[in-house]
């Protein structure tokens with residue numbers, strides 16, 4: 407007993423202090439996501455696009471208060487989004503990192519920031535404890551009965567914002583995916599649940615004999631056709647509208663891609679999708695599942711934190727989540743597919759490509 411009292415009343419060791427500081431720092435960093443969302447909502451990056459400006463000028467351009475913008479810009483200065491100019495301390499310049507918060511720039515993250523900081527996700531994060539209690543399962547009967555993409559179909563603005571965010575994110579990693587997998591010798595590829603179709607252009611450009619189809623719900627048609635036209639691929643790439651639960655997928659293609667699709671669904675629905683793809687495949691077709699593959703053993707490093715961010719974002723939004731390679735092997739097996747290769751990519755989120763063929 408005396409030992410115990412001595413232990414808890416002794417001064418904290420240097421090690422404990424370092425951990426206290428580290429945890430306090432992690433907790434304090436909670437503001438960063440909120441500040442990025444506000445910067446995107448107020449279009450601060452656009453206000454600084456033509457060169458450095460004072461906080462007052464940014465306030466006038468964004469319709470916000472000068473004192474508020476001053477706080478926001480200083481906060482953004484600590485995370486490398488803007489730079490406070492030494493000689494004129496009330497003047498701020500957009501950094502290359504900050505320019506990714508502009509719309510319509512290559513690799514733009516503006517919509518991703520807006521979606522991840524939007525009401526749906528924030529409400530989800532507020533219920534994380536409940537989600538963790540329930541696990542990967544619906545949190546309510548309504549959620550159990552709901553196809554989230556049916557709801558999106560009734561909200562054109564939210565639908566376009568979601569698909570633009572996905573399209574931007576996918577455009578930013580599509581080159582790395584095209585480089586990671588050898589499509590040589592293939593004639594046709596179908597991107598199932600391909601959204602606005604930003605995955606196919608780098609693949610088709612590298613392989614001039616390859617033709618492509620983007621298959622997704624009909625609400626993606628206009629966005630996908632815009633992307634295909636901008637990539638000058640209208641002669642080699644089509645959009646086909648339909649649901650992978652009840653419409654016929656284009657048959658007999660050499661390769662089918664499913665990127666960031668299976669993570670939206672529980673195991674039963676995911677197997678249903680895989681069976682539909684399997685039905686469309688010929689015996690020579692291959693399927694490439696492109697997803698964040700969760701590590702079996704986590705490490706305290708940025709790469710694994712990025713994967714956990716993807717996993718928890720899915721969990722809070724929908725009660726779904728990312729899977730390990732072993733879990734994908736099981737899912738694919740249940741749909742009559744066997745894994746023939748697992749290929750890492752150099753994408754930011756270190757997504758993996760799981761190649762599968764008919765059993």
Ligand SMILES: C[S@@+](CC[C@H](N)C(=O)[O-])C[C@H]1O[C@@H](n2cnc3c(N)ncnc32)[C@H](O)[C@@H]1O
Nearest residue numbers: 555572576599600601622623648649650665666
């Ligand atoms: C998370 S997004 C991924 C989009 C794209 N593959 C990417 O990585 O950018 C999931 C996609 O699945 C599509 N989807 C959802 N339900 C579908 C259905 N029943 N039939 C076809 N596509 C569907 C959505 O419209 C959306 O484009």
